[in-house]
Amino acid sequence: xSIAKSTQTKLIEKIRSLPPDxxxxxxxxxxxxxxxxxxxxxxxxxxxxxxxxxxxIWDNPEDAEYDEL
Numbered sequence: 001x002s003i004a005k006s007t008q009t010k011l012i013e014k015i016r017s018l019p020p021d022x023x024x025x026x027x028x029x030x031x032x033x034x035x036x037x038x039x040x041x042x043x044x045x046x047x048x049x050x051x052x053x054x055x056x057i058w059d060n061p062e063d064a065e066y067d068e069l
Contacts, residue, residue: 003011018026 015023015026
């Protein structure tokens with residue numbers, strides 16, 4: 001995701017104008033956003049990797065009647 005230079009400059013100016021205690025809060029929030037993004041990617045990746053293994057278990061004639069529920 002790319003941020004236009006003018007937007008980036010405005011954000012940097014706003015950050016520089018914050019008092020030190022607010023910078024700490026902002027940094028915590030940014031860390032939270034980055035972690036949340038990483039967690040979502042990890043969950044998605046784990047789901048995709050496990051699909052083949054679960055397909056062997058779930059896609060079988062004995063359980064076919066459950067597919068219609």
